[in-house]
Amino acid sequence: MRNIYADNSATTALSPVVLEKMMPYLTEVYGNPSSLYRIGGAAKEAVEKSRENIAKNLGAKFPNEIFFTSGGSESDNWALKGVCHALKAKGKNHIITSKFEHHAILHTCESLEKEGFEVTYLDVYENGIVHPEDVENAIKENTAIVSIMYANNEIGTIQPISEIGAICKKHGVLFHTDAVQAAGFVKINVTEQNIDLLSMTAHKIHGPKGCGLLYVRRGVKIENLIDGGAQERGRRAGTENVAGIVGLDAALQLAIDTMSERNAKLTKMRDRLIDGLLKIERSRINGDRVHRLPGNVNMCFEGIEGESLLLRLDLNGISASSGSACTSGSLDPSHVLLAIGLPHEIAHGSMRLSFSDGTTEEDIDYILEVVPKIVDYLRAMSPLWEKIKKDEAAQNA
């Protein structure tokens, strides 16, 4: 049996190239970067070199606009809570975000709502894309920050970040983007795109888990989330994850160096897979077909339930997910699919496949062979499918 890992939006395999760069900092250079002696200094140097290179790769003006964190969730929490708490005194207590953000944003917004902040959740329409004019219309006197993800984690739709950045700049409102899924797949330049804060993480781009960053434009007022030592210039306490930081830098560099070739290859495979799977009756592709991440396929098959589809894919050697890995274990269908207007019963039958550089055309052939069989099998035992077909026959009669 083939084994195909098709859940790269959940996490990716650590690249051997990245691991090699990290190894010295997991072995001989174990010093604490805050220490005075030489192996501390060597670790510090590695952290600062990584910061410089990452800043360059994201288009930041200054290396010290990059703050290392434990990953995307921390960065998202820090961006919103830090900015809102800092701007509260100025009477800015309004946040604009979208309905289909990652829970790291949505649950942070809910927490801020409990503190008294007001949140506007923008519609994402049927194609899963925020309309920049909706952002502009939602901005008020008291708006502190706009937070719109760069690319959605479930349906992979890429948002008009430059347009939203320009609008925020025009109105003097801060703009944060969660670029956890987009980094390494789209060209990002925080300065040109008027992004004030940006979250990203290493493990979605073949880097290690447990290391991410928050870009904070110089001059942006932000309160600390984690207090303690003086690391990250007193803004984020905790001994630096030196190997993780080196890995984050190496992973981003690798992703940028291989971007155009990889995107071209993945887009071709993605489109072939979507076309093939759409031949299954009563199937649909979720989210805009063009403005989406090159490795993302998210589909619904009516009459079947997503988890049983995923378990059967797993029995056939294919690792996939039905949305966000963070929500499996919950009975509610994906908030992303509900946000693009799918009814509950269709949203229950979703499947997300997300690919990486390692994916081959043979993998796509195999998926195209297996998925229709599983869908047929599950539909044959589904009373819901029986009803759908009966209603269809009655309509045609």
Next chain:
Amino acid sequence: MAYSEKVMDHFANPRNVGEIENADGIGEVGNSKCGDIMKMYIKVEDDIITDVKFKTFGCGAAIATSSMATEMIKGKSINDALKLTNKAVMEALDGLPPVKVHCSVLAEQAIKAAISDYYQKMGIDPDPIVGCVPECDDCGCH
């Protein structure tokens, strides 16, 4: 969330899948909005459930509990089948993750709904015997 080997076995190779033509009782519970529907067919001779089949739209646990429940009542008297609890189905599957307990409740309800239907077809009021079959109200997704 991990399923036991028994759950995976009943999910991967479900027993008694299908329909019974001219079934003596058919019960359907759950709804598509919650993400699971179970439909049970029974054949009854002299108060014994001689055959049982099911069709399920739902997650791995929903399919596995349907399969296990049909195995547990096949060949049993109606009285014994009515005594089958969701707990017994869960135990037979070596447990279910907490969020999936409602699937076993659904399996118990599907059997009761099929037996109710059987009594109704016989012209007997099922309520005093079967009791009320509650609507799915614990999936928490309304």
